[in-house]
Amino acid sequence: MQVTAQQVMALRERTGAGVMECRRALLDAGGDMDRAAELLRQRGLERAEQKAGREARQGLIEAYIHAGGRIGAMVELNCETDFVARTPQFRELAHELAMQVAAMNPSRIGDESPDGETAVESGTSLLDQPYIRDSSKTVRELIKEHIASFGENIVVRRFARFELGA
Secondary structure: OOOOHHHHHHHHHHHOOOHHHHHHHHHHOOOOHHHHHHHHHHHHHHHHHHHOOOOOOEEEEEEEEOOOOOEEEEEEEEEOOHHHHOOHHHHHHHHHHHHHHHHHOOOEOOOEOOOOOEOOOOOOEHHHOEEOOEEEEEHHHHHHHHHHHHOOOOEEEEEEEEEOOO
C-alpha cells in the first residue's frame, strides 16, 4: 500500500498528530482515512495514560465571565512545559474548562472529595461531567485528547466559580 504525502497532510490537519504517526496510521489502516484517525485517537489515549503520572508545574490561569457579568469562573490548568502553556490550543482548552465550570457548577475536580476520601457520587465532579460542547464525551476524555495531542500531562489543579448574589 502506497501512502501519498497529500493523504498524510490531510490526516495531520484533521488530527493534529505528527507526520510519521499519520503515515504509520495510514499504512496500518490500508489508506482508510477514518480508520487511520481512529487508530491515532486510540494510540494517543494510550500514550495519555502513560503520561498521567508525570509532574505538571507549568500552565496558566484562565478566567471566564459569562455575558451579563453575573457568573464567572477561574481555572488553573497545568502542563509540563511553558512551551505548551503558551500555545493557542492550550489556552483554548483552559478557556473551555472555565466555561464548563461556569455553566455546570461542579463541586470538585475528580474522584477525590474535599476530605481526601474517594467520592461516591461522580456526577458533580468536573472531570466526569459531559463536555458542554459535545455531550458524547466527558471533560476527562477532552483532557486526554489534548494530552495525546501535546504529548504532555495536563492537570486541572483547581477552579473557582462565582455567582452574583449566591
